[in-house]
Amino acid sequence: MNRLGEQPDVGDLVRVSVDGTAVEANLSVPEEAEGVVLFAHGTGSSRHSPRNNFVGRELRQGGLATLLIDLLTPQEKEVDRRTRRIRFDIDRLASRVTGAVDWLHEQPKTGELHVGVFGSSTGAAGALIAAFRRPDVVEAVVSRGGRVDMAEAVLDQVEAPSLFIVGGNDTQVLDLNRQALAQLETEKKLEVIAGAGHLFEEPGALDQVARLACEWFQRHLTAQGG
Numbered sequence: 001m002n003r004l005g006e007q008p009d010v011g012d013l014v015r016v017s018v019d020g021t022a023v024e025a026n027l028s029v030p031e032e033a034e035g036v037v038l039f040a041h042g043t044g045s046s047r048h049s050p051r052n053n054f055v056g057r058e059l060r061q062g063g064l065a066t067l068l069i070d071l072l073t074p075q076e077k078e079v080d081r082r083t084r085r086i087r088f089d090i091d092r093l094a095s096r097v098t099g100a101v102d103w104l105h106e107q108p109k110t111g112e113l114h115v116g117v118f119g120s121s122t123g124a125a126g127a128l129i130a131a132f133r134r135p136d137v138v139e140a141v142v143s144r145g146g147r148v149d150m151a152e153a154v155l156d157q158v159e160a161p162s163l164f165i166v167g168g169n170d171t172q173v174l175d176l177n178r179q180a181l182a183q184l185e186t187e188k189k190l191e192v193i194a195g196a197g198h199l200f201e202e203p204g205a206l207d208q209v210a211r212l213a214c215e216w217f218q219r220h221l222t223a224q225g226g
Contacts, residue, residue, distance in 0.1 A: 016069060018099030025069035025100070027109070028060055035114040035139075035221025036065035036104055040097045040130075042087060042121030042147070046070045046077070051199070051206060052120060055144070058210035064217055065113060067104060071096040071123065087122055090150050094129035101134050114221035116140035116160075118213060125150035131160040140220035142213045145173055145198050148180040155180055161187035163216045165209050167196030189216075 011028025026047055037059055039052045047068040056066040071093055080086040104110045115137050119127030124146020131138040132154040141162040162184055166174045181190050191212050196205035
């Protein structure tokens, strides 16, 4: 049963400056963490996303640090709420994700940790572009229902092992993910959650997403997994 109603352990509220724009994020670093996962939200979502907080909680229980970040400022969110345009501004999202990766690499708490990125919806394209731009830092990518096709220009140059998770009933996104997967030349995998839609609202669907993501990140960001 998905525990979306549980109060998230959000960690410390931090401000991340990217190209002169400050955005808010929640950073949580468990003791003895070897890896940190940056959550790149999309489609008008934020660091308060109940689904990504659910997955983040599972990752922390698995010994991984998390950074859940608002990729848009409050002003940008308001514009996007009215126009629904900024959420599809992949260049802006990718720059914010890349800046957050750089921020993690510079912080005392996370600078020595292996970095992964978890992207959802349009944020998944930002995650893959950040992996392309920072191949020596981003060591793994997981996409949940992601518009990975929107990173088409760099897919064949992404080096980070990439896992795409899609609901079996999310047929359009599933088709786009299959096409994008074929372009990747790194370690890659597509996991289809049978009976799940785009938001993984079905009983047990999000639990499967969290388990698959945790296993992928533990495998690629920790000594135990390696």
